[in-house]
Amino acid sequence: MKIAILGGTGDIGEGLALRLAQKHQVIIGSRDEEKSREAAKNYNERLVSRGLKDEILGMSNQDAAKDAEAVILAVKYQYAIQTLQSVIDVLDNQVLISPIVPMSKTKLCAYTPPETGSASKQICSVLSPDIKLVSTFHTLPAARLSDLDDPLGFDVIVCADDEDAKKVVMGLVEDLGDVRALDGGGIEESRLIEALTPLLVNLAIRNKLKNLSIKFV
Template structure:
């Protein structure tokens, strides 16, 4: 499958690109083509060192979206709306995946959803209604996902109103390797998933633990 990772030059984008590249054609997107190509080159170098498949490409967010079936919106919440609007003209027929979490941090982190109830619902509200939106990847700690020596062993919850798009993204979760996809319901349930991220950050801070993920047992 052809997957664009918008804002794929950092944070969660790196780990998703490295791990999904083993089974899919990955295009890292950025506002500037050069920045995207640099990131793609870096990722390919890391993969080559491990003897892994290393054919990640880099393009502008717009070109990445044009050339993909699935678009992962790997940007911070404050850039989510402008990023999705910058590619809106070429979204037709594609599945948009949001790992986005609106949060604020003082000593600890809070979940700060917009008036729509969740980042996912906010993103949905600015796209044509026929674009299918899927919530996923919120509980993957970026540094561990990008560390190819980390065996993971986590669960990832996937929410969507469209069952076909949900299944497709649950398949992508499995393709990360040693990560179990779980059905979390529809977009109405997105806020229960988005609010896990500040919880995980707080637990790691308060209990002096490495970046944490989640398993349901």
């Protein structure tokens, strides 16, 4: 599958690119095309050093999104809508994946959803109906995802209104490694899943733990 990772030079983008590239064609996008080419080169070198294929491409966000079958919006909440609007003209029937969590951080984190109720609902409000939104990847710890020696071993919840798109993305989740994809319902439920990220961050801080994720046991 051809997967574009917008903001693919960022921390969560890095781990997604390195892991998904082992089974898919990955194109990382950035506002700065030069930056995405450099990142792709760096990721490919890391893959080659492990005897893996070095086929990650770097492009502008718009070029990355154009021909992809799935587009991951791996940017911070505050850039989500503008990044989406910068590619919206080239989106055509893709699955759009949002790992986006609106949260504030001072000493601890707080979930700060927009008026629509969640980042995913807000994203839905600017999408045309042919683009299927899937909300997932929120609880992936970036540092562990980027460490290809980390077996992961956690669960990832996937929410979508379109059942076919949800199924496709649940497959992508399980392509990351030892990760179980769980059906979390529709986009309406995304609020509950997005709120898990600040919970994880705060639990880590309060209990002196690191890079927490979730497993349902």
